[in-house]
Amino acid sequence: MLSRSQLIEQIKQKRTFLCIGLDTDIDKIPAFLKEYPDPVFEFNKRIIDATRDLCIAYKPNAAFYEARGVKGLLSLIATQQYLPKDCLNIIDAKRGDIGNTSDNYARAFFDQQNSGMDFDAITVTPYMGNDSVTPYLKYDDKWVIILALTSSAGSKDFQYLNTGEGFLYETVIKKANTWAGADRLMFVVGATKSTEFTDIRKHAPDNFLLVPGVGAQGGSLEDVCKYGMTKDCGLIVNSSRGIIYASNGEDFAEAARAEALKLQQQMQQELEKAGVI
Numbered sequence: 310m311l312s313r314s315q316l317i318e319q320i321k322q323k324r325t326f327l328c329i330g331l332d333t334d335i336d337k338i339p340a341f342l343k344e345y346p347d348p349v350f351e352f353n354k355r356i357i358d359a360t361r362d363l364c365i366a367y368k369p370n371a372a373f374y375e376a377r378g379v380k381g382l383l384s385l386i387a388t389q390q391y392l393p394k395d396c397l398n399i400i401d402a403k404r405g406d407i408g409n410t411s412d413n414y415a416r417a418f419f420d421q422q423n424s425g426m427d428f429d430a431i432t433v434t435p436y437m438g439n440d441s442v443t444p445y446l447k448y449d450d451k452w453v454i455i456l457a458l459t460s461s462a463g464s465k466d467f468q469y470l471n472t473g474e475g476f477l478y479e480t481v482i483k484k485a486n487t488w489a490g491a492d493r494l495m496f497v498v499g500a501t502k503s504t505e506f507t508d509i510r511k512h513a514p515d516n517f518l519l520v521p522g523v524g525a526q527g528g529s530l531e532d533v534c535k536y537g538m539t540k541d542c543g544l545i546v547n548s549s550r551g552i553i554y555a556s557n558g559e560d561f562a563e564a565a566r567a568e569a570l571k572l573q574q575q576m577q578q579e580l581e582k583a584g585v586i
């Protein structure tokens with residue numbers, strides 16, 4: 310677990326706020342890895358070894374592991390146990406259910422004794438409200454990352470609905486911030502929505518924002534920083550496919566490092582520009 314102050318310290322020390330998404334699809338990894346007992350874990354292990362100094366978080370998306378049944382779960386467990394402890398271990402599960410069920414989702418990803426997994430943070434969808442989120446907050450050393458304004462085109466279907474007090478996504482942020490503080494709650498805001506960051510920061514001045522959509526989805530890191538960076542940085546910017554699939558050859562880990570290094574160097578400039586470091 311990284312507390313808010315430890316997260317800020319890591320960002321300053323490593324001069325990066327990069328999150329690497331381990332969305333590992335067994336059909337997209339280099340063929341030579343098939344000879345390993347767990348090709349997906351072997352892929353993830355080499356990506357982690359090649360990039361752990363350039364990022365402050367890793368974010369496996371549960372879907373890519375659940376798609377493979379038992380083998381996928383074993384890859385996810387092995388990956389989580391291998392993730393560096395000086396990085397935020399985020400499970401991108403986008404869970405949402407009644408309290409009793411959410412208690413079990415929390416055990417699945419937070420309770421190593423039961424499931425073998427001990428993630429630091431989980432993404433959740435807030436559609437079912439407070440009692441679908443509070444079960445994760447019972448673990449007082451874990452983060453909850455709530456979907457607010459997503460990178461997807463479908464964000465316009467509901468997230469911009471006017472609640473009378475502004476857009477729905479703004480209401481989600483304001484309401485969720487009554488459930489816990491900025492030391493426990495983060496929000497997901499897509500990098501493709503960078504112009505909305507100014508308004509979002511009015512409702513979430515202190516929360517860290519998990520920002521997917523850079524790289525493969527074409528979001529602008531520069532614009533995200535221009536409108537969303539705070540004195541504590543306050544951003545964790547994710548790239549998955551743009552990094553992990555930089556090459557399909559035996560050099561895939563080195564190629565991933567090269568892409569991560571490009572982002573880390575841009576991020577260092579943004580941190581310097583904003584006076585964070």
Ligand SMILES: O=C(O)c1cc(=O)[nH]c(=O)n1[C@@H]1O[C@H](COP(=O)(O)O)[C@@H](O)[C@H]1O
Nearest residue numbers: 370432459460461499521525526548549550
């Ligand atoms: O919760 C997320 O991380 C998420 C929210 C969102 O609005 N958009 C979004 O792309 N994501 C996730 O972030 C990752 C983006 O992957 P790439 O497009 O390959 O960088 C995927 O795992 C998505 O599921």
